[in-house]
Amino acid sequence: MFNQDKFGLLRKILKMLGLKDEAIDDIIGRIAELLFANEEEKAPTAPRFPYRLRDDFLSPAEQSFYLVLCQAVETRAAVCPKVNLADLFYVSSKDYGEFRAYTNKIDRKHVDFILCAPGSMRPLVGIELDDRSHRRTDRQERDEFVDNVFAAAGLPLVRIPVQRGYSLAELRSLLQAYLPAGEGQNAPSQPSDAAPTAVEAPVCPRCGSAMVLRTSRSGPNKGQHFWGCSNYPRCRGIVKVPV
Structure with a gap:
């Protein structure tokens, strides 16, 4: 099973190969999905929902x-x-x-x-x-x-x-x-050089x-x-x- 340390090592290796962060995130995400799916097949358990509400939806x-x-x-x-x-x-x-x-x-x-x-x-x-x-x-x-x-x-x-x-x-x-004209507001005229x-x-x-x-x-x-x-x-x- 891949833990966070091994994901970190994999990320470093992919970085050394010249891959960009977005490509690395995509590769690791797909690997994690496959590993998680394999674990579910080996040991079926009740579905997990490890989600929590973020405190910082907007910075x-x-x-x-x-x-x-x-x-x-x-x-x-x-x-x-x-x-x-x-x-x-x-x-x-x-x-x-x-x-x-x-x-x-x-x-x-x-x-x-x-x-x-x-x-x-x-x-x-x-x-x-x-x-x-x-x-x-x-x-x-x-x-x-x-x-x-x-x-x-x-x-x-x-x-x-x-x-x-x-x-x-x-x-x-x-x-x-x-923006469209607001209530009681006429749409502004637009000359050719506007x-x-x-x-x-x-x-x-x-x-x-x-x-x-x-x-x-x-x-x-x-x-x-x-x-x-x-x-x-x-x-x-x-x-x-x-x-």
């Missing part, structure tokens, strides 16, 4: 932002935290091997928040709350992958840096383009690919939002978000 940073986000969208959108990517997207492929491979890429990932249309619960926009961990190389690779998944499916994704406090007015302004809406993301002026809404993490424009090419870093096309 303090997520909880703080959630409260401001609910105020910002009011009744114009339903706020859904921690949504699994596999619940949002599906793989369009008739090849089972390809279908399974690409499904495995998203079934262990989630987005921090999804805003949905009231009533229909149709996803309108995703929100990622980026803390310092997103500066790591592995997290940046993960973020780029998630950005590309959202872009390929045509669902906007907004990245917001974690802050000690959030401006309600700024958050409302940022999300305005993605900020892109959820279905009108610009096309990259360099390569013609779809663009993803991103947030500058450093430099004089830190914290400001811009449209970046979904093919980054192969293409570094940028379109400014009108103020």
